[in-house]
Amino acid sequence: MKWWRRGGWVPALLVVAGLGWWYVASGGQPAAAPAQRAADAAALRDPALIARGEYLATLGDCAACHTAQGGQRYAGGRSLGTPFGEVPAPNITPDPDTGIGAWSFDDFWRALHEGKGRQGELLYPVFSYTSFTKVSRDDALAIFAYLKSLPPVQRPDAELGLDFPYNVRSSLVAWRALYFKPGEFKPDPAKSPAWNRGAYLVQGLGHCNECHTTRDSLGGIEPDRHLTGGQIPQLGWYAPDLSMQAGGGLDGWRAQDIVDLLKTGQSAKGTAFGPMADVVRLSTQHMSDADLQAVATYLQSLPPRAQPASAPFSPAASHERGGQLYAQRCADCHGKDGRGVAGVYPPLDGNTSVTEPTGINAIRSVLLGGFAPATAGNPQPYSMPPFAQSLSDADVAAVVGYIRQSWSNRAAAVQPADVGNYRHTPVD
Amino acid sequence: MNSFVSLCRRLRGQAPRAAFALLALGIGSAAMAATQAGAVPGVPDTMQQRVAACASCHGAHGEGSANDVAIPRLAGKPAGYLLQQLEYFQSGQRRHAPMEYVVRQLSPAYLRDIAAYFAQQDVPYRRQPVPAVSAETLRRGEQLVLRGDSTRGVPSCVSCHGDRLTGVEPMMPGLMGLSYDYLTTQLVSWRTRQRAAEGPYCMGVVANRMRESDIAAVSAWLAGQEPPADMHPVPASAHTEPLPGWCVMGKSGAGQ
Numbered sequence: 001m002k003w004w005r006r007g008g009w010v011p012a013l014l015v016v017a018g019l020g021w022w023y024v025a026s027g028g029q030p031a032a033a034p035a036q037r038a039a040d041a042a043a044l045r046d047p048a049l050i051a052r053g054e055y056l057a058t059l060g061d062c063a064a065c066h067t068a069q070g071g072q073r074y075a076g077g078r079s080l081g082t083p084f085g086e087v088p089a090p091n092i093t094p095d096p097d098t099g100i101g102a103w104s105f106d107d108f109w110r111a112l113h114e115g116k117g118r119q120g121e122l123l124y125p126v127f128s129y130t131s132f133t134k135v136s137r138d139d140a141l142a143i144f145a146y147l148k149s150l151p152p153v154q155r156p157d158a159e160l161g162l163d164f165p166y167n168v169r170s171s172l173v174a175w176r177a178l179y180f181k182p183g184e185f186k187p188d189p190a191k192s193p194a195w196n197r198g199a200y201l202v203q204g205l206g207h208c209n210e211c212h213t214t215r216d217s218l219g220g221i222e223p224d225r226h227l228t229g230g231q232i233p234q235l236g237w238y239a240p241d242l243s244m245q246a247g248g249g250l251d252g253w254r255a256q257d258i259v260d261l262l263k264t265g266q267s268a269k270g271t272a273f274g275p276m277a278d279v280v281r282l283s284t285q286h287m288s289d290a291d292l293q294a295v296a297t298y299l300q301s302l303p304p305r306a307q308p309a310s311a312p313f314s315p316a317a318s319h320e321r322g323g324q325l326y327a328q329r330c331a332d333c334h335g336k337d338g339r340g341v342a343g344v345y346p347p348l349d350g351n352t353s354v355t356e357p358t359g360i361n362a363i364r365s366v367l368l369g370g371f372a373p374a375t376a377g378n379p380q381p382y383s384m385p386p387f388a389q390s391l392s393d394a395d396v397a398a399v400v401g402y403i404r405q406s407w408s409n410r411a412a413a414v415q416p417a418d419v420g421n422y423r424h425t426p427v428d
Numbered sequence: 429m430n431s432f433v434s435l436c437r438r439l440r441g442q443a444p445r446a447a448f449a450l451l452a453l454g455i456g457s458a459a460m461a462a463t464q465a466g467a468v469p470g471v472p473d474t475m476q477q478r479v480a481a482c483a484s485c486h487g488a489h490g491e492g493s494a495n496d497v498a499i500p501r502l503a504g505k506p507a508g509y510l511l512q513q514l515e516y517f518q519s520g521q522r523r524h525a526p527m528e529y530v531v532r533q534l535s536p537a538y539l540r541d542i543a544a545y546f547a548q549q550d551v552p553y554r555r556q557p558v559p560a561v562s563a564e565t566l567r568r569g570e571q572l573v574l575r576g577d578s579t580r581g582v583p584s585c586v587s588c589h590g591d592r593l594t595g596v597e598p599m600m601p602g603l604m605g606l607s608y609d610y611l612t613t614q615l616v617s618w619r620t621r622q623r624a625a626e627g628p629y630c631m632g633v634v635a636n637r638m639r640e641s642d643i644a645a646v647s648a649w650l651a652g653q654e655p656p657a658d659m660h661p662v663p664a665s666a667h668t669e670p671l672p673g674w675c676v677m678g679k680s681g682a683g684q
Contacts, residue, residue: 070519277533344471369481374535385484386526425525
């Protein structure tokens with residue numbers, strides 16, 4: 001990925017290292033008092049707390065990373081790819097030797113809130129503590145109680161697969177100084193309870209920003225890019241901008257469309273696929289209606305985005321070829337007018353996943369096809385055929401260019417070489 | 429031996445349950461169709477329409493691909509077998525990236541629906557292209573398929589896959605109507621654990637006892653057979669073949 005230039009880390013690391021040491025030395029939260037610890041321990045066995053923790057762990061989608069393909073839930077082992085190497089997600093079942101069986105709530109709170117391991121070691125931010133730091137202490141306790149209630153699974157964690165210098169944990173001092181500010185979510189009294197709940201879920205437990213933003217060359221997120229969309233490192237998908245106002249990725253969406261997509265996997269405006277299909281299937285379909293509405297309320301408040309200067313638009317040379325392919329292969333389901341079929345096949349006209357800046361999502365969808373996520377609200381989803389076997393790079397580029405430049409869509413065309421880059425099938 | 433017997437008992441025990449599950453499924457699907465039918469004009473509310481992603485490779489009715497002999501037929505295979513393979517692709521026990529990707533978002537209930545749909549399809553078989561192999565190779569293939577090779581501890585194919593090699597309900601797949609390329613690929617996958625099974629690892633053991641030339645011989649002979657008129661898997665109760673005395677999962681084969 002060309003935007004990910006590794007060369008920049010050396011001077012940046014040197015410049016901020018000193019600042020980082022100062023920051024860590026002067027920061028930190030006081031540990032809980034002994035009385036608090038005793039109260040926490042007693043509370044952990046409360047079935048109501050455990051049930052709430054299960055719901056919250058589902059909202060946080062902890063299982064998505066902390067479960068290997070075909071593995072036991074929460075027993076870790078999924079290898080998480082980053083531009084700096086592979087990080088295996090650890091076992092978070094309460095096994096005393098290989099999981100979190102020996103952890104106290106203070107240990108768990110420090111991991112979630114401060115990004116530090118049980119021995120005080122700095123955790124790699126592939127564990128999204130940059131978001132989880134906003135989770136309240138009450139919610140963290142509930143999640144911890146739930147994890148402690150799981151059957152323990154003995155499964156030792158795999159070795160880190162990070163490259164030098166990222167395998168040296170102290171390199172994180174500098175990173176944290178630049179990109180991490182611990183602190184619980186502070187409600188805004190000027191806003192509605194629904195807005196505050198939505199902001200808390202989106203910014204904190206839901207950790208939406210970890211994908212839906214652009215990361216810089218050190219893997220950090222700049223605050224002013226909150227939910228403005230970005231390419232997901234290593235996965236090869238684009239997580240779109242989430243603003244519902246003018247110029248935003250979800251311009252034209254209604255609150256109900258957000259609720260529908262998160263609850264069922266599809267809405268009148270689009271269908272969840274790729275990593276977002278995982279998120280819907282494992283996490284958001286289980287959200288309460290009130291929480292779904294709260295998320296929509298918060299997203300509605302994201303500001304309008306700057307409109308790109310309107311350049312003179314002319315379709316790609318392959319537009320005619322793309323149109324022929326579209327008529328043969330796509331129009332039966334998505335319609336000649338690109339409007340799709342409500343509730344079954346997503347519209348392509350005005351679909352942010354079609355027009356997102358990179359074209360990656362449209363390329364991947366054409367190559368991979370696949371099913372919308374099976375959810376309680378859509379138990380037998382319809383599917384799209386994969387075209388990787390039958391279309392050349394040039395043909396995929398032509399048809400993707402066509403849908404990005406037809407109807408009201410005015411996105412850049414894609415090149416056959418772009419298609420070649422995404423031909424591999426993503427698996428765990 | 430004992431584990432094989434218990435496996436067979438378990439499989440036979442599943443037959444009534446599988447039938448009941450299919451029946452229940454039919455009722456469930458009908459109920460679901462009633463709630464969804466007519467909701468979307470112009471889009472057939474059918475499994476065939478829903479599984480378009482499968483059809484583009486495996487054919488509209490799971491008849492297999494005319495263009496790619498490595499893509500197998502699904503139509504008419506035992507539902508239990510198809511479901512198990514879908515689950516294995518989901519868990520990574522059977523490796524094939526495009527299949528792993530396409531089943532990733534599906535629920536256990538929907539996987540059952542899809543397996544039942546393809547198991548119910550009844551479409552003609554097409555003859556598979558057969559590589560030019562020597563008469564000696566075909567003789568070796570026929571020997572292994574029909575009688576096995578006791579000197580290598582390799583059981584015959586018919587002892588488990590049915591006398592007509594059309595499979596046994598509910599879990600044993602048929603071997604007729606599959607291409608040489610698909611069959612050799614699967615046997616090699618068993619050897620290298622690209623395919624695996626939760627129960628006894630019979631096929632892995634058998635495939636590892638075969639020589640490479642045996643894999644080619646068996647695949648060539650199977651692919652060259654005219655499929656029998658009745659391609660349905662035989663019911664579990666009809667499969668009365670006594671277990672081979674040299675069951676691969678006995679002392680000599682267990683844990684290999």
